[in-house]
Amino acid sequence: KAGVTQTPRYLIKTRGQQVTLSCSPISGHRSVSWYQQTPGQGLQFLFEYFSETQRNKGNFPGRFSGRQFSNSRSEMNVSTLELGDSALYLCASSLLGQGDTEAFFGQGTRLTVV
Amino acid sequence: QKEVEQNSGPLSVPEGAIASLNCTYSDRGSQSFFWYRQYSGKSPELIMSIYSNGDKEDGRFTAQLNKASQYVSLLIRDSQPSDSATYLCALCFYNQGGKLIFGQGTELSVKP
Numbered sequence: 001k002a003g004v005t006q007t008p009r010y011l012i013k014t015r016g017q018q019v020t021l022s023c024s025p026i027s028g029h030r031s032v033s034w035y036q037q038t039p040g041q042g043l044q045f046l047f048e049y050f051s052e053t054q055r056n057k058g059n060f061p062g063r064f065s066g067r068q069f070s071n072s073r074s075e076m077n078v079s080t081l082e083l084g085d086s087a088l089y090l091c092a093s094s095l096l097g098q099g100d101t102e103a104f105f106g107q108g109t110r111l112t113v114v
Numbered sequence: 115q116k117e118v119e120q121n122s123g124p125l126s127v128p129e130g131a132i133a134s135l136n137c138t139y140s141d142r143g144s145q146s147f148f149w150y151r152q153y154s155g156k157s158p159e160l161i162m163s164i165y166s167n168g169d170k171e172d173g174r175f176t177a178q179l180n181k182a183s184q185y186v187s188l189l190i191r192d193s194q195p196s197d198s199a200t201y202l203c204a205l206c207f208y209n210q211g212g213k214l215i216f217g218q219g220t221e222l223s224v225k226p
Contacts, residue, residue, distance in 0.1 A: 031211070033213065033214065035216075042216055042218045043158070043216040045213050048211050056211045056213045088157075090158070094212050098208065098211065099144070099145065099207055100165055100206075102163050103148070105158045107156075107157050108157045
């Protein structure tokens, strides 16, 4: 069974640009969550999608947005990039995204903003 | 106060010893708990999940949950150098969908 696939693995962008990251969950999983990981802040929750609906959102500015498609694949978009957006972006997939279901992470997208 | 707290370490143990990693949390709501391992430059890998008080064993790993005292721990028996990594404790509230709240992680170093 294929795991969680994130593309691209690495990105270098310039301040002010926008970026779109993609996440394909494990087959059959309907919940996709996104996280930002930085050395200073650790793993921070961005948002969670289930059946194409955003169910939960973390404390990030509106420049961070996402969506989920009918096949459960998800995209995350960051507009007007800032230097502080440089981070590892991780998505996690789970079967139903309920508190008692396990979540599995993709390999992440390393975003560098210059 | 952070919702999930872990000692950042590094925690250093000799090969073959028991490594004990601890995590405390501040909210008494209904949650489930997870331990992830993250090697440098890699993504988190799920090791254990625990949902009710007591111990849960899986190979060399034992997770312990005490909801009254609000802590969860991970014991690694017969530690190996390959266990050297950062261990992340996470909790998930039952009424918040798939949102995981992570601690800062504890760096474990197993010395040969």
